[in-house]
Amino acid sequence: xxxxxxxxxxxxxxxxxxxxxxxxxxxxxxxxxxxxxxxxxxxxxxxxxxxxxxxxxxxxxxxxxxxxxxxxxxxxxxxxxxxxxxxxxxxxxxxxxxxxxxxxxxxxxxxxxxxxxxxxxxxxxxxxxxxxxxxxxxxxxxxxxxxxxxxxxxxxxxxxxxxxxxxxxxxxxxxxxxxxxxxxxxxxxxxxxxxxxxxxxxxxxxxxxxxxxxxxxxxxxxxxxxxxxxxxxxxxxxxxxxxxxxxxxxxxxxxxxxxxxxxxxxxxxxxxxxxxxxxxxxxxxxxxxxxxxxxxxxxxxxxxxxxxxxxxxxxxxxxxxxxxxxxxxxxxxxxxxxxxxxxxxxxxxxxxxxxxxxxxxxxxxxxxxxxxxxxxxxxxxxxxx
Amino acid sequence: xxxxxxxxxxxxxxxxxxxxxxxxxxxxxxxxxxxxxxxxxxxxxxxxxxxxxxxxxxxxxxxxxxxxxxxxxxxxxxxxxxxxxxxxxxxxxxxxxxxxxxxxxxxxxxxxxxxxxxxxxxxxxxxxxxxxxxxxxxxxxxxxxxxxxxxxxxxxxxxxxxxxxxxxxxxxxxxxxxxxxxxxxxxxxxxxxxxxxxxxxxxxxxxxxxxxxxxxxxxxxxxxxxxxxxxxxxxxxxxxxxxxxxxxxxxxxxxxxxxxxxxxxxxxxxxxxxxxxxxxxxxxxxxxxxxxxx
Numbered sequence: 206x207x208x209x210x211x212x213x214x215x216x217x218x219x220x221x222x223x224x225x226x227x228x229x230x231x232x233x234x235x236x237x238x239x240x241x242x243x244x245x246x247x248x249x250x251x252x253x254x255x256x257x258x259x260x261x262x263x264x265x266x267x268x269x270x271x272x273x274x275x276x277x278x279x280x281x282x283x284x285x286x287x288x289x290x291x292x293x294x295x296x297x298x299x300x301x302x303x304x305x306x307x308x309x310x311x312x313x314x315x316x317x318x319x320x321x322x323x324x325x326x327x328x329x330x331x332x333x334x335x336x337x338x339x340x341x342x343x344x345x346x347x348x349x350x351x352x353x354x355x356x357x358x359x360x361x362x363x364x365x366x367x368x369x370x371x372x373x374x375x376x377x378x379x380x381x382x383x384x385x386x387x388x389x390x391x392x393x394x395x396x397x398x399x400x401x402x403x404x405x406x407x408x409x410x411x412x413x414x415x416x417x418x419x420x421x422x423x424x425x426x427x428x429x430x431x432x433x434x435x436x437x438x439x440x441x442x443x444x445x446x447x448x449x450x451x452x453x454x455x456x457x458x459x460x461x462x463x464x465x466x467x468x469x470x471x472x473x474x475x476x477x478x479x480x481x482x483x484x485x486x487x488x489x490x491x492x493x494x495x496x497x498x499x500x501x502x503x504x505x506x507x508x509x510x511x512x513x514x515x516x517x518x519x520x521x522x523x524x525x526x527x528x529x530x531x532x533x534x535x536x537x538x539x540x541x542x543x544x545x546x547x548x549x550x551x552x553x554x555x556x557x558x559x560x561x562x563x564x565x566x567x568x569x570x571x572x573x574x575x576x577x578x579x580x581x582x583x584x585x586x587x588x589x590x
Numbered sequence: 591x592x593x594x595x596x597x598x599x600x601x602x603x604x605x606x607x608x609x610x611x612x613x614x615x616x617x618x619x620x621x622x623x624x625x626x627x628x629x630x631x632x633x634x635x636x637x638x639x640x641x642x643x644x645x646x647x648x649x650x651x652x653x654x655x656x657x658x659x660x661x662x663x664x665x666x667x668x669x670x671x672x673x674x675x676x677x678x679x680x681x682x683x684x685x686x687x688x689x690x691x692x693x694x695x696x697x698x699x700x701x702x703x704x705x706x707x708x709x710x711x712x713x714x715x716x717x718x719x720x721x722x723x724x725x726x727x728x729x730x731x732x733x734x735x736x737x738x739x740x741x742x743x744x745x746x747x748x749x750x751x752x753x754x755x756x757x758x759x760x761x762x763x764x765x766x767x768x769x770x771x772x773x774x775x776x777x778x779x780x781x782x783x784x785x786x787x788x789x790x791x792x793x794x795x796x797x798x799x800x801x802x803x804x805x806x807x808x809x810x811x812x813x814x815x816x817x818x819x820x821x822x823x824x825x826x827x828x829x830x831x832x833x834x835x836x837x838x839x840x841x842x843x844x845x846x847x848x849x850x851x852x853x854x855x856x857x858x859x860x861x862x863x864x865x866x867x868x869x870x871x872x873x874x875x876x877x878x879x880x881x882x883x884x
Contacts, residue, residue: 211876236881237684239676258867261876263683268709272676275669279649279680282667283688285881287680305670406883431882432665432681433688435644439611439660441668450614451660451668 208401222360222386223248229364236262237285239276244328245384246318249290274299284431288314304343312371316380318387321572331384332572334547339379348469351379351524353494369404385496418449425468478522487516494520504581513589531558540588544568609633622816624775624801635785649678655695655722672702696723696737711765713859724803732806739842763835768793770852774800776823
């Protein structure tokens with residue numbers, strides 16, 4: 206279906222990534238946001254607070270991130286599309302509700318504008334060090350979807366995608382920005398509402414007497430009901446059966462947890478979002494994401510000038526990790542170079558997916574700035590030797 | 591249990607049965623526990639208040655009282671520990687026509703979730719909070735709660751509790767609640783009436799129910815069983831409607847003041863939001879009832 210025109214600010218804008226993310230959420234149909242102030246993400250909800258009364262919806266500033274991250278889940282079950290926005294320390298506090306959202310299959314979006322950590326770290330400076338936390342941060346086994354934009358335009362476009370994927374797979378989606386992308390101002394083109402595709406909520410059409418809240422459809426995703434519509438359904442973070450009722454036994458746990466994982470794992474091909482260039486005959490492929498992919502672009506250029514066939518594989522979707530794609534590339538290239546503003550989180554995933562068919566060189570940065578293109582260039586040259 | 595069900599006359603049904611998920615009965619609560627009594631009162635309050643049951647949503651946190659949501663045949667949400675109120679906040683704001691009831695325990699609402707309770711009261715969010723106060727953490731085996739009275743024995747205060755306890759009604763009152771009442775599980779009629787009142791009242795409403803945990807609190811403190819506790823509540827309770835909430839502290843074996851202490855009208859969160867935004871934005875303000883997505 207098409208976007209609700211009330212939320213779409215069609216036109217050409219010169220805005221930063223945080224503001225573009227907010228516009229993406231509005232265009233995607235988000236009509237509820239709950240937040241708690243934290244640098245460098247606050248601009249997203251500041252804009253939402255200013256915009257939403259004229260679009261039709263609600264923003265509430267909650268008392269902490271625990272509250273913000275579950276208020277959005279309440280809003281979703283009440284019928285809204287909803288999201289919250291945070292950074293490092295707040296993201297840590299939200300982990301329990303990411304797990305609750307995964308367990309209860311509540312479609313929602315968590316935006317994390319990453320800053321340097323651990324702990325309070327570098328509030329105003331960039332990092333990409335929450336990538337593993339986005340995947341594994343809540344306890345127990347579950348699968349997650351995470352996207353990483355590298356420009357304000359993508360902050361807009363991919364926020365819409367994040368909402369659409371959340372609805373399609375009934376899962377929390379992590380929108381993993383970084384301080385640079387969040388605060389970078391560039392041209393952002395917002396299309397007409399009729400050109401924006403929206404994935405509708407998978408509401409059941411069954412009558413209440415036939416509806417089972419956690420009965421999976423063919424793609425393993427169950428249909429939803431909203432509170433107040435006569436379904437009288439139950440939602441719990443406890444292990445539950447298809448009726449949504451708690452069932453404390455290993456068999457129900459096995460069925461539920463494997464399905465939660467499988468509904469996303471089985472869709473890996475449809476959830477592989479990469480931006481590639483020159484990988485077909487590349488000796489070395491640079492795998493990067495977010496702001497680092499833009500620094501890497503310069504390094505790739507420098508290496509190509511030196512005659513090294515260098516490819517680019519930019520990860521737009523981080524989770525589920527595009528294992529099959531990396532494995533295929535590993536058959537051709539000699540090595541992967543993986544720069545990221547952390548001490549080697551996604552590099553390890555690349556290495557694992559490569560399965561020994563290609564070398565992986567991690568180019569680390571502890572945070573607080575971006576790589577020098579020369580550092581990535583040197584790694585490419587080393588890999589080519 | 592099946593033997594017990596067999597002797598039940600199928601012609602005779604309890605009037606609260608339509609409100610319960612009978613397929614989930616028997617429940618998990620211990621003999622003598624007060625939670626079931628409060629659920630009985632609540633279902634009767636639903637009948638008395640004549641609310642549209644399709645528009646009532648119940649939200650619980652974690653703990654014995656947190657299991658209430660799962661037994662009521664309503665839209666029900668069993669959330670995370672301490673976070674029933676912020677979940678209810680999102681639910682209510684997205685769908686203001688819902689009558690949202692938070693049903694949980696003292697540890698859930700006042701220890702881990704205490705911050706949310708005072709902020710929801712401050713905002714005068716239109717939700718009803720029913721707090722079953724059994725003075726202890728029961729689900730986890732009888733640990734000290736912020737409500738445990740001085741000298742009471744718990745598993746984590748084996749020599750007696752020495753921390754001062756919260757006065758829940760005073761806290762709700764001072765944070766701005768529109769309605770504050772306290773009853774014990776002995777006062778089933780008064781409790782039902784209070785519950786019925788709050789279902790029809792706008793704003794943040796708080797009902798504290800002093801309730802026995804014979805398995806962990808009463809037994810460990812040599813206070814007898816469920817029946818003994820009813821006698822104790824009868825003997826120690828004193829109805830004082832309108833009593834200053836500062837005078838409602840609970841002690842280990844002292845008086846239990848019960849009654850309705852606060853019933854006032856303040857604009858609720860949504861009224862405040864709507865009036866401010868329409869005043870500031872005029873025609874540009876798009877007021878919505880339910881935020882229903884497609």
